[in-house]
Amino acid sequence: MLQNSIESTTDRAWPQEGWTRVPFWVYTDPDLYQRELDTFFYGPSWNYVALECEVPEKGSYKRSWIGERQVVVVRGEEDQIYVWENRCAHRGARLCWKNKGKEESFTCPYHQWNFALDGALQGVPLKRGVLSKGGMPADFDNAEHSLKRLHVHVEGGSIWASFHESPPSFESYSGPEVMRNLKRQFPGKKLRLLGYNRQKIDSNWKLYFENLKDPYHATLLHSFLITFGLWRADTQSESIPSVSGHSTMVSSNVGKKRQKQPARLRVSKRHWS
Numbered sequence: 001m002l003q004n005s006i007e008s009t010t011d012r013a014w015p016q017e018g019w020t021r022v023p024f025w026v027y028t029d030p031d032l033y034q035r036e037l038d039t040f041f042y043g044p045s046w047n048y049v050a051l052e053c054e055v056p057e058k059g060s061y062k063r064s065w066i067g068e069r070q071v072v073v074v075r076g077e078e079d080q081i082y083v084w085e086n087r088c089a090h091r092g093a094r095l096c097w098k099n100k101g102k103e104e105s106f107t108c109p110y111h112q113w114n115f116a117l118d119g120a121l122q123g124v125p126l127k128r129g130v131l132s133k134g135g136m137p138a139d140f141d142n143a144e145h146s147l148k149r150l151h152v153h154v155e156g157g158s159i160w161a162s163f164h165e166s167p168p169s170f171e172s173y174s175g176p177e178v179m180r181n182l183k184r185q186f187p188g189k190k191l192r193l194l195g196y197n198r199q200k201i202d203s204n205w206k207l208y209f210e211n212l213k214d215p216y217h218a219t220l221l222h223s224f225l226i227t228f229g230l231w232r233a234d235t236q237s238e239s240i241p242s243v244s245g246h247s248t249m250v251s252s253n254v255g256k257k258r259q260k261q262p263a264r265l266r267v268s269k270r271h272w273s
């Protein structure tokens with residue numbers, strides 16, 4: 001009953017209580033979701049795509065996502081990092097079919113157009129046609145048919161990309177508070193990849209994001225965190241909004257009541273993958 005009344009809501013007015021009340025339709029409205037994709041993921045924004053250590057050598061690549069679009073992060077000639085959309089410039093087929101690997105170039109499985117590591121088109125089979133028939137027009141220029149390249153920013157070993165034609169600088173987009181915290185997380189030390197921990201969640205991006213900003217449930221629901229004293233109700237935590245429209249979540253053990261006999265955490269040598 002409650003669910004029906006939420007889904008049939010046509011009045012999209014915000015509750016009178018103000019910004020501290022988020023109505024349920026915000027999480028499920030398809031038009032709003034599309035606007036979010038265009039603004040937060042494909043607009044003048046920066047999105048995290050990979051770590052530099054995941055693409056250690058020339059030709060190393062890794063697939064990643066920005067919103068609902070798949071991208072490929074590649075280390076190209078002279079150590080430069082490229083990010084391009086995983087969609088062939090010809091008829092839009094998926095170009096790269098593995099999650100990670102190493103290649104000298106990328107060939108589309110459909111009509112085998114070949115692209116360099118930086119996304120430039122470098123080969124078109126049957127470009128002049130067959131027996132004087134078909135083929136590309138005489139003025140066909142490879143340079144006009146590169147893959148969709150994204151702007152790239154590398155911050156202390158983390159790689160960020162933007163679909164926008166002229167995005168703001170990474171620093172001004174992030175704002176000073178977030179930059180300060182990012183530089184603490186990624187001070188430029190060489191990173192080592194331990195493995196991957198993947199979760200598949202049947203929701204759009206908002207539910208997961210909201211969940212991360214909700215330490216309240218973690219002190220009650222996640223017995224692992226409570227048992228080992230990693231996160232408890234007396235943990236000091238704060239979500240700090242910044243002028244740039246982002247926020248940082250910080251937590252501290254300062255002032256936390258000590259357990260007499262805290263459970264001991266055995267660290268396994270096994271690497272998760």
Ligand code: FES
Pocket residue numbers: 088089090091092093108109110111112113
């Ligand atoms: S769609 Fe990729 S070569 Fe035709």
Ligand SMILES: [Fe+2]
Pocket residue numbers: 211217218222
């Ligand atoms: Fe949780």
